[in-house]
Amino acid sequence: MKNKRFLILIVLFLVFSISSNVFAEGIDGTTDLQEIYGKAAITVDVATGEIIYAKSVDKQMYPASTTKLMTALLLAENMGKNDELKYTQSAKSQPADSLNVNFHPIGLDETMSAADVMDGLLLYSANDLAYMIADNVSGNSTNFMKMMNDKAAKLNMTGTHFVTSNGLHSPDHYTTPYDMSILARTSFLNPWVKESMNKKKNTLSTSKGTRFVIENSNKLLGSDGCIAGKTGYTSKAGRCLVAFYERNGREIMGVVMGSIHDANDTYVFNDMKKIIDYSYNLQQTVLHAKNDIIKTETLEYKPLGFFGPEKAVSVPLVAKEDISYFNNEANKKELQENINLTSTDLSSLKGNKSIGTLSLTEKGKVKTYKLYSMASSGTLTKNIILIYLMAAGIFILFLIGIVFIIRKINLSKKKKRKSKFKRNSR
Structure with missing residues (x-):
């Protein structure tokens, strides 16, 4: 019985020591703030x-x-x-x-x-x-x-x-x-x-x-x-x-x-x-790590630039730096994220330039981060190829139509000449 009590006391002591260390150290390894x-x-x-x-x-x-x-x-x-x-x-x-x-x-x-x-x-x-x-x-x-x-x-x-x-x-x-x-x-x-x-x-x-x-x-x-x-x-x-x-x-x-x-x-x-x-x-709390997908938006864009049909594409949005804030009662109470997309041209969709911004609102402070597209280059290329194929198809049909019209005109002219020849031969 005495041995059991002794073991229980040792276990309680170890638990208390571990708990004390856990509360003494923050998750980032720094000392937590004691009460003021x-x-x-x-x-x-x-x-x-x-x-x-x-x-x-x-x-x-x-x-x-x-x-x-x-x-x-x-x-x-x-x-x-x-x-x-x-x-x-x-x-x-x-x-x-x-x-x-x-x-x-x-x-x-x-x-x-x-x-x-x-x-x-x-x-x-x-x-x-x-x-x-x-x-x-x-x-x-x-x-x-x-x-x-x-x-x-x-x-x-x-x-x-x-x-x-x-x-x-x-x-x-x-x-x-x-x-x-x-x-x-x-x-x-x-x-x-x-x-x-x-x-x-x-x-x-x-x-x-x-x-x-x-x-x-x-x-x-x-x-x-x-x-x-x-x-x-x-x-x-x-x-x-x-x-x-x-x-x-x-x-x-x-x-x-x-x-x-x-x-x-x-x-x-x-x-x-x-x-x-x-x-x-x-250390600041990271809401979105660098290059992690923040949100995926479905956007309309014109693969051929300023003309041609529009295509829909899924665009994962990322930042090229950590989006972070100091985690405290004041900031958490007013924390808001707002995404504003300002460019949907092909260059921004390819990630060559910023496609928009994310505004992070804390108490008394707004931080702005540039956002970039991580849209699949394969999807973007495929859409461009499809548009070009469609355009080529339309152009071929256009040429066939012209050839057909020209041929019809030529046939009509031949008939007229034959008819005229017959009249003259009489």
Whole structure:
């Protein structure tokens, strides 16, 4: 009995070990993503805009200070680095908390260069500087709120509404991880915003000579390929983070929202590292392999080109590259394939040129692949030969008809001559 129990325990141990290895390794040999603490997250290939990893990407959430990416973008689009910005009353009235701070004390109407304000906004996450930007760019915070929402609409951020320029809590101030990825990618592609997010520290000064030494609040910056980012926190939003990475020439960005904030402030940064590492290792899922038949269409074409009768032929369609996508909840939900055939001449049917395209729709992205015909050359040749034989047959019949007519005419002439000869001989 004891031996049986011992054997059962060994079997259970082996099963558990095998199961652990199966779940630890993905089907492509890469490590599967462990659970993150963030309530929602997304990663995106910066160059292509494709979503790589997705968790509740359309969930409306509070963005906290990641909002400041929109404020930074509007500053970059409306002012120059050397422009001077005045410190305003609405800036001075902004509250601060443990992670979102102010540049107090700065006197009203004291000025800072736009370059220093940008760094104070993105590195130090200063709440007052966000309102300083709002007042100087648009006149007041109400006008700036409209600018923010107009820009969001232009970027097709359909799940977003902004109220504050610094991200302090309002129930009507929200976005989604997907929308934030759009904003973050757009901001990163702005050279000035990207340059500022990339700085680890800087020394800022005001028109009265007040100096501030600031450090970037993004703890990941400079390690494992992290080249930029923006942090965020409110008690309602939880810990938020946007981060950009470059490894081996490939840039991937991530957004984590609703993560945990604790005394050591590590959860959101660990979340980001997990989804970024996962995204760099993930291979695309192949829907249609190179040269595999995607679909067979029956097409009408004219074997002789622009004239002659039409023939029907079965045309297998293939692509000369893998048709693939990143398999995640966001892409799978909107995945669609659409085939558009644009050419059915003999050259395209022989596969010498593209016969059309396949459009693969994912969330926020459409990829287009050229399609080629794999129609049987024997069938195409046979159809051409048949047409030529038919044409030759018709031509022969035409010639026989002409010969018959000519012969009939000649016979008629002979009869007339004979008849005339008989009349004359009398």
